[in-house]
Amino acid sequence: MDGQQALEREKQMIMQLNSGLAQISDVVKQVKAQSEKQLKDLAQSSFEGIQESVGRMNAISDGIKLKQSVLEGTLADLVVKMDTLQDQAIKHARMTNETLAKEVTRIEKVMGTLESFSKLQISELRKDITAVK
Secondary structure: OHHHHHHHHHHHHHHHHHHHHHHHHHHHHHHHHHHHHHHHHHHHHHHHHHHHHHHHHHHHHHHHHHHHHHHHHHHHHHHHHHHHHHHHHHHHHHHHHHHHHHHHHHHHHHHHHHHHHHHHHHHHHHHHHHHHO
16 A cells, blocks of 8 residues: 555645646746736837837927028028128219219319419419509
């Protein structure tokens, strides 16, 4: 009977071992399922975060492009205004130079006329003085 009891004990130990292994297997399956769920949740959360970041970056990029477009338009307007101012300044300078040249010519004529008149008056005055003597 000792052999039979030893066999029974071994059988019980094997059953306990199988039971323990089954419990370990169940725990491993639960841990695996839980890890898969957590990994899936983490992947989904990361994906959503990346999508949100991409959306923000696209919005920022669009805003920058819009501002750049506005600045380029403003710059083009300023260039046109500067060209217009330059053209007007050149036109004004030419007109001023022409007017000054005309005025100088007119003043020279007036001075020439005054000089001739003065010489004539001096000449007549000399004649009068000579006649009185």
